[in-house]
Amino acid sequence: MSAQTRPAPGRHTIRVSEDDCGLGQFGGGAWLSDAALWPSDPSTGRPMTPIVMLTDLFLPSVWLADDMAVTVFAALGRESDAYNRTALRTFTIHQQSELEKIDAGHSKVVLHRRAAREMVRDTVMLPRHFVGLQPFDERDAEEEAEDADNGAGMSKQLGRPCWLQDPIHAHPRHYFLSQFVESDLRQQDPAYDGLFADGTGYLFAEQRAKVLREGDTAGYFFIQFT
Numbered sequence: 393m394s395a396q397t398r399p400a401p402g403r404h405t406i407r408v409s410e411d412d413c414g415l416g417q418f419g420g421g422a423w424l425s426d427a428a429l430w431p432s433d434p435s436t437g438r439p440m441t442p443i444v445m446l447t448d449l450f451l452p453s454v455w456l457a458d459d460m461a462v463t464v465f466a467a468l469g470r471e472s473d474a475y476n477r478t479a480l481r482t483f484t485i486h487q488q489s490e491l492e493k494i495d496a497g498h499s500k501v502v503l504h505r506r507a508a509r510e511m512v513r514d515t516v517m518l519p520r521h522f523v524g525l526q527p528f529d530e531r532d533a534e535e536e537a538e539d540a541d542n543g544a545g546m547s548k549q550l551g552r553p554c555w556l557q558d559p560i561h562a563h564p565r566h567y568f569l570s571q572f573v574e575s576d577l578r579q580q581d582p583a584y585d586g587l588f589a590d591g592t593g594y595l596f597a598e599q600r601a602k603v604l605r606e607g608d609t610a611g612y613f614f615i616q617f618t
Contacts, residue, residue: 399525399549401452405532406547408580409524416446418577418584419518421510422463424467424502429607430513431500433467435482439513440465440500444572444612446523447506450549457602461506462610464595467498467589468516475586484589485614486557490584496614504600511544519583525549545592547576553594556616562596566611569597591617 396414408418422442424430432441445463448456456462466483469476482498485491528536528544535544536551541559543552549570553559562568572593577584597611604610 397451398449398451400527402550403528403533403536403551404525406549406572406576407524407526408520408577411524412522413449413524414447415525416444416461416523418444418521418523420445420520421517422465423461423504423506423509424463424511425505426608427435427508427511429502429503429504431465431512433479434497435467435479436469437492438467439515441468441516441518443518443587444523444595446570450523450525455597455601456503459505460503460606462597462601463502463504464593464613465500465502466613470516475589477589480589480615483614484616485560486616487560488560491560494614499613500553501595501597501609501611501613503604503608504571504606518587519581521580545573547571547573554592556591556618560594560614563612564598565599567599569595569611571595588615589617591615 400524422430423445433440443464443466445461448454467479469479485493532544542554545554553568553571574588574590593615595613599609
């Protein structure tokens with residue numbers, strides 16, 4: 393897919409790319425227009441880590457206002473060259489009753505205008521890579537359809553989640569936007585090892601994201617692992 397174009401309709405796997413196609417990026421800094429929009433870990437007060445930023449071009453149809461993006465932040469910690477499991481558990485949801493953890497704010501999905509420059513903070517930061525998309529092939533489509541409860545288990549855009557624990561039902565005003573499988577990320581960069589405790593991150597987007605204001609919460613993010 394060429395730079396700065398929307399993907400064709402249909403389902404896509406998410407790839408880690410070295411080419412910027414205008415879809416977004418993993419890691420790196422945050423493209424925030426105002427430093428005040430950068431969320432802090434409610435437990436430690438430290439700036440959260442940008443996990444992934446997605447632009448309006450990520451979907452085949454318009455889902456954000458012009459020049460807007462969403463960035464997923466999470467409260468990561470590092471110790472002994474590994475991601476702190478205690479911190480990861482603050483945004484881990486393995487059963488429906490735990491969904492209220494989202495309200496504690498250890499992960500945030502922030503809607504913002506995409507700034508001209510990338511902002512960095514003194515916190516745990518991930519290496520920068522770009523988001524790429526590849527249309528489902530026949531095998532991907534078969535995997536997506538073969539299980540009545542779960543979709544395909546790769547990093548992907550839309551479709552159905554592939555749950556590692558109990559299925560989590562979305563809030564009525566949200567929809568499943570994407571899942572990010574750690575093994576897909578660390579295959580491209582070992583610095584991502586342990587980011588999701590060898591599990592999967594799930595991103596749900598706000599149905600009304602197109603009419604929200606800068607700084608509003610545009611969805612929610614959590615992980616599951618085995």
